Amino acid sequence: MTAREDRAQAVDAAVGERELDALLVSRLVDVRWLCGFTGSSAAVIVGPADRRFVTDFRYLTQAREQVGEGWNHEIAQKLLEQVAEGLRAPARVGFDDTDLTVKDHARLVELAPEGIELVPAGGVIADLRAIKDAGELERIRAAAALADDALTEVLARGLVGRTEREVALDLEVAMRRRGAQGASFAPIVAAAEHAALPHAEPRDVSIPADTLVVVDWGAQLDGYASDCTRTYATGQLDPEARALYDLVERAQAQALTAVRPGPSGKEVDAVARDVIEGAGHGEHFGHGLGHGVGMEVHEAPRLSRQASDDPLRAGHVVTVEPGVYVPGRVGVRIEDLVAITAEGHDVLSSLPKALQSV
Ligand code: ZN
Ligand code: ZN
Numbered sequence: 001m002t003a004r005e006d007r008a009q010a011v012d013a014a015v016g017e018r019e020l021d022a023l024l025v026s027r028l029v030d031v032r033w034l035c036g037f038t039g040s041s042a043a044v045i046v047g048p049a050d051r052r053f054v055t056d057f058r059y060l061t062q063a064r065e066q067v068g069e070g071w072n073h074e075i076a077q078k079l080l081e082q083v084a085e086g087l088r089a090p091a092r093v094g095f096d097d098t099d100l101t102v103k104d105h106a107r108l109v110e111l112a113p114e115g116i117e118l119v120p121a122g123g124v125i126a127d128l129r130a131i132k133d134a135g136e137l138e139r140i141r142a143a144a145a146l147a148d149d150a151l152t153e154v155l156a157r158g159l160v161g162r163t164e165r166e167v168a169l170d171l172e173v174a175m176r177r178r179g180a181q182g183a184s185f186a187p188i189v190a191a192a193e194h195a196a197l198p199h200a201e202p203r204d205v206s207i208p209a210d211t212l213v214v215v216d217w218g219a220q221l222d223g224y225a226s227d228c229t230r231t232y233a234t235g236q237l238d239p240e241a242r243a244l245y246d247l248v249e250r251a252q253a254q255a256l257t258a259v260r261p262g263p264s265g266k267e268v269d270a271v272a273r274d275v276i277e278g279a280g281h282g283e284h285f286g287h288g289l290g291h292g293v294g295m296e297v298h299e300a301p302r303l304s305r306q307a308s309d310d311p312l313r314a315g316h317v318v319t320v321e322p323g324v325y326v327p328g329r330v331g332v333r334i335e336d337l338v339a340i341t342a343e344g345h346d347v348l349s350s351l352p353k354a355l356q357s358v
Contacts (some may be wrong), residue, residue: 003133005070007034012048012299014124022047023124024083024108029295030125032223035067043079044071044080045086045093054082074242080104082113094121123300130300131315132293136224137339140189140293140317143180143226144337144348146221150174151230151351157356159233160209164189166200167215175219184218184225185295195231195331198287198323213358214246214333218297225297227319228349229335233357241330244281245355248332251275251322252353255289256336260344261314265290265307272322273305290319293337316340317348 025044039059045052053071076082097120168187190200192211216229254273269289288304321335336349
């Protein structure tokens, strides 16, 4: 059985568990995961008795090639109208309430035949997508390796005297040259006090000597993302910056030891948070410890104080990225991409974490 047939059957099972007859899949990234379709217009109805793939005429040929025979192909000008009119009553049909607009929902209700009950069912595909199969893991591993190679090349050209924006652009180009479709998000290159902004945008400002530089970057390769952060020194550091680096490195290492099947994302977050709070910097670690990575750079599961109590599971791929940000002064973040395995975990990020001067 192919991975894709497995996926459709996993959705059938989830649909059954929720006492639904079928699920409307409206997010394109979910459609791609389920059917392999990479175009920009599609909707899917999937369930034990349904395999409907709806797209518009531009994608007739592409859909035949990518989606294959297991699905009933339908071509429509208005996808949702086609979906609604083709529903067979009576049925409970789940829809993604985290995606479908209020307007589209109203239209579906209006057009669906008598006897169709539309049921909010967000998260069905997200939860399935969170568990990666072997092929997906290989792709994420390859994206991470490509991103690491690209940063290694860029660092060899030095940081001091180049602007943050130049370095970020250089990194994007280096990833593209190695075959990435692009960066999985706009790279962050943030020096000195600018690094105290967790989502800093690269500036047209030269990177000075004797400071810290946060680089947060990832590649998009073959449909999958990577995500990693390293913080580099550009010479001698003052004692405060050095101490913060050591603190974040320690918190990151501690949290990693907790990453395995069993604990919840909330519990793993607490491991890093305890280390940072113990050093008096709790208020300077304002974001969650990590997030799932796959076809999207931010997906399920979450590792944070607000995360669910569901246990982490083998097949999850998550980041472990504590940070400490002292406003106006200094910021440090260290992030690894980690695959959770039956035995524990496998770190996919390969660049060293001991403080390195560039
Ligand atoms: Zn990141
Ligand atoms: Zn991240």
